[in-house]
Amino acid sequence: MKLERLISMIYMLLNNEVVSASELADKYKVSQRTIYRDIDAICAAGIPIVSYQGVHGGYGIVEEYKMDRSLLGSYDVGSLITVLQGMSSVFRDDKAMETVRKLQTIQQGGGMPSLSLDIENRRLNNKELRSIRSAITTKHIVRFDYIDAKNERTSRKVEPASLMYKNQSWYVYGFCLARQDYREFKLSRIVELTVLPETFSRFHEVRPADERPDWLSRDKPAIVVVHIAPNSLAKALDVFMGADKTFNDDGSLTLTLDIGNASNPEWLFSLVLGFGDRAVIVEPPELREMFEAKLRSMLDRYAALRK
Template identity: 55%
Template sequence: MKLERLISMVYMLLNNEILSASELADKYGVSQRTIYRDIETICAAGIPVVSYQGANGGYGIMEEYKMDRSLLGSYDVGSLVTLLQSMSSVFQDERASETIRRLQTIQGGQKSSSLNMDIGSRPFYRKSLQLLRDAINERKVIRFLYVNAKNERLEREVEPVQLLYRYDAWYLFGYCREREDYREFRLSRMTDLKALGLHFTANHKTREELPRPEAMPDRKTITVVLRISASSLARALDQLHIAEKQFHEDGRATLRFEVDERSLTNWLPAIILSLGEDAEVLEPPALREHLTAKLTSMLAVYSKR
C-alpha cells in the first residue's frame, strides 16, 4: 500500500505546481507526519522534490525533471485521456483515474480535447459491469439466467474472459460450462447475475486469440426500399443510417439498402413496425406480406376481450 501511495504521490507532484502536506494527507487518508516521511523516501529515491515556504507553500518537483511532453503529441494524450475518462465513469476505476493524472502531467496547458465519449455508461449496467470485471480479474466463476436467441431463459455458469463493447451494447465473452465452449452473452439479456466463490484455473484465450471461424457462405441479398414520412425521418435515419437516401421536397425520404434474406423476418420488421404509419415498404413484396401478417396477428391480440 505504501509503495502504491508513493508512486501516486510522484504523479500528483508531477501534475501540479505545488501541493501542501495537508492536501496530500487528505488525499491519501494519512497523517501529515506520514506525508513528511513519504517525501523523504521520494527524495532518497533520487526524485528532486522541492519544499516551498509561506502561506501558499508545499511541495513540488523541479521543472527540469518533469516528463518530456514531446514523447506524445497533444492528439495522442487528449485521445487517451478522453477514452480513460469514459472508462473511469463506467467502472468508477481509481486506477484509470490515476493513469489520467499521469497523462495529464505531459498534457500541460493544452486546450480541452475535441473528442468526447460515453461508452454505454447507463446507471443500470454499472453494477453488473463492475461485478463482471472483478470476476474476470479475480478468475471467479459467475452464474446468471440468460435469454438466448430462441427466447429460452436458461441458467448459465461461465468462466468470464473479456468484456466487449460494440454496436452500442455490452457483451461478456467467456467459457460456458454447460456448452463446454466459448460463447458471447449480451448484458441486456442477463438477470440474477452473481459471482460464485468458485475460482477457475484454466488460462482462457481472448476472443481475438481464438481461431477465426470459417467464413459463412454468401447469402442471397435483397434490396429493400422504404418510404419514410417527415415526422419520423430522424428516427429512421438513426436506425437505418447505412441506407442510400433520397430526400423529397415534401419532407419525406426514400431509403434503399440491401440485406440478406433472413433479415426480412429477423431484425428489420421490428424497426419498420416501430415507425408505425410513418414507414411504408415499397420493395420487396415478401416483406410487405410478412408485415401484413404480423399486423394481423397484433390486431387479433388487441381485439380479444
Template identity: 50%
Template sequence: MKLERLVSIIYKLLNHEVLSASKLAEEYQVSPRTIYRDIDVLCAAGFPVVSHQGMNGGYGMMDGYKMDKSLLGSYDVHALITVLTSLSTVFHDARAQGTIERLQTIGNQHQKPSLTVDLDTHRTEPDSLPYLRAGIIQHQTVQFDYINAKNERSARELEPVRLQYKYRSWYVYGYCRSRQDYREFRLSRMLNVHLTNRSFKPRMIPADEASSSPSDSQDSMTDVVFRVYPDALAEAMDHFQQADKQFHEDGSMTMRIQIHRPLQAPWLWSFLLSLGSGAEVLEPAALRDILETKLRNALKRYNQVDM
C-alpha cells in the same frame, strides 16, 4: 502497496501545483508522518520535490520538471484521456483513473477538450458491467439468468472473455459452461448477474471466433430497402447513419443498408415496427411478409373482446 503509493504520489505532484501532506495522507489513508517519509524517499530517488511554506503550502515538483512527451503527441494524449474517462465512469475503475492522471502529466492541462464520449449505459443493469469486468480480469465465472431471442429463460454459467459495445448495446462473449460452447450474450437480457468463487483457465478461442464475429461475415449480409416518411425521418437517420439515402419530392426518403441475416434479426423487426406508419419495407419481400404477419397478430390481440 508502498511502491504503488509512491508512484501515485509522483503523478499527483506532477498534475498539481501544491498538495499538502494532510491531503495526501487523507487520500491514501495513512498518517502525515508516513507521507513525510514517502517524500524523503522520492527526494532520495532523485525526484525534484520541493516544499512550499505558508497557509496553502505543501509539496510540489520543481518548476520545469516534466515527463518525456516524445512517445505521445498532444492529440494522442487527449484522445486517450477522453476514452479512458468514459470507461472509468462506466466501470468505476480506479486503475483507469490512475492512468488518466499519468497521461495528464504529458498533455496540455489548459487545452479545452475537442471530443467527449458518452457510452450511454443507463439502460443496462448497473451491476452487470463491474461483475463481468471482474470475471474477465480475475478469471472467475459469472452466473446469470438469460432471456434469449425466443423469449426462453435459462440459467447460465459463463467464463467471460471480452466485453463489446456495439449496436448501441453491451455484449459479453465467453465460454458458456451450460452449453459447452462459446456464446455471446446481450447484457440487457441478463438477470441476477453475480460473480462466483469458481476460477477458470483461459481456453483456446476458435480461430473463426477470434478473428471476427459472425455478424461481420459478408456472405450473410443482405440489402434491406425501406421508405421512410417525413414523420419518422429523424429517428430512422439516427438509427441507420451509414445507410444510402435518396430523398424524394414528397419529403420521404428511401434508405438502403446491408443487414446481417435480416430474416433472423428481431431487433430490426422491432425497430421498423416501432416507426409505425412512418416506414415501409420494400426489399426483401420475405422481410415485408414477416412484418405484415406481426402487425396482423398484434391487431388480433387488440381486436379481442373479453366476454
C-alpha cells in the same frame, strides 16, 4: 483541505521544472512555513522532491520519476485520456482515473478537448457490467440465464474473458461450460447474474472479433427498402445509422439496408413498429407480406379483447 492541497501540489510539481515556495504559498493561500511542512509530507510519502537554491530556486521532482513527454505526442495523450475517462464513467474505475491524472501531467495545452466519449448505457444495469468486469479480473466464474435470439432461456456458467462494446451494445466473451466452447453473450439478454466463488485457472486468449465463430448464421444478403415520412427523419437517422439514405423531393426519406438474415427479421419489425404509420417496408415483397401478417395478428389480438 490539506489532502487536496498535497495532491494538487504533486501535480503542479510534475508539470513544472521548478516551483518556488512563495509561488506555492500564493497559489494555495497559505504561509511558506505550511508549504515547507507539505513538502516534507510529500517526501515522506515516497515522492522524490529536490530543493534548488538560488534566486530562481524552489522545489521540483526528479526527472527520472516523471514520464517522458517525448514518448507520447499530444494526440496520443488526448486519445488515451478520452478512452480512459469514458471507461471510468461506466466502471467507476479509480485506477483508470489515476492513470488519467498521470497522463494529464504530460498533456500539452489545455482547454476544451476535441473529443469526448460517453459509452455508458443507461438502459443497462451498470452494476452487472461492473460485476462481470470484476469477475474477469479476479477469474471468477459467472452464472446467469440467457435469452437467445430464438427466445429460448438457458442457464449458463461462463469463464468470462473480455467485455466488448459494439453496435451500441455490451457483450461478454468467454468460455461457456455448458457448450464447452467460446461464446458471445449480449448483456441486455442476461438475467439473474451471479458471480460464483468458484475460480478458474484456464488462460483465455481473446481472439479478434472477426476470427470468432459466427453462431448466428447469415443467409444471403437481404436488401430491405423502408420509406420514412417527413416528420420522422431525425428518429430514422438515429435508428438506421448504417443505411443508405435518399432524401426525396416531398421531404420523405428512403432507406436501403442489408439485414443479413432475412429468416429472422423480428428485430427489424420491432424498429419499424416504433415509427407507427410513419414508416413502411417497401421491399422485398416477401418481407412486406410477413410484416402485414404480423400487423393483422396484432389487430386480431386486440379485437379478441373486445369480445
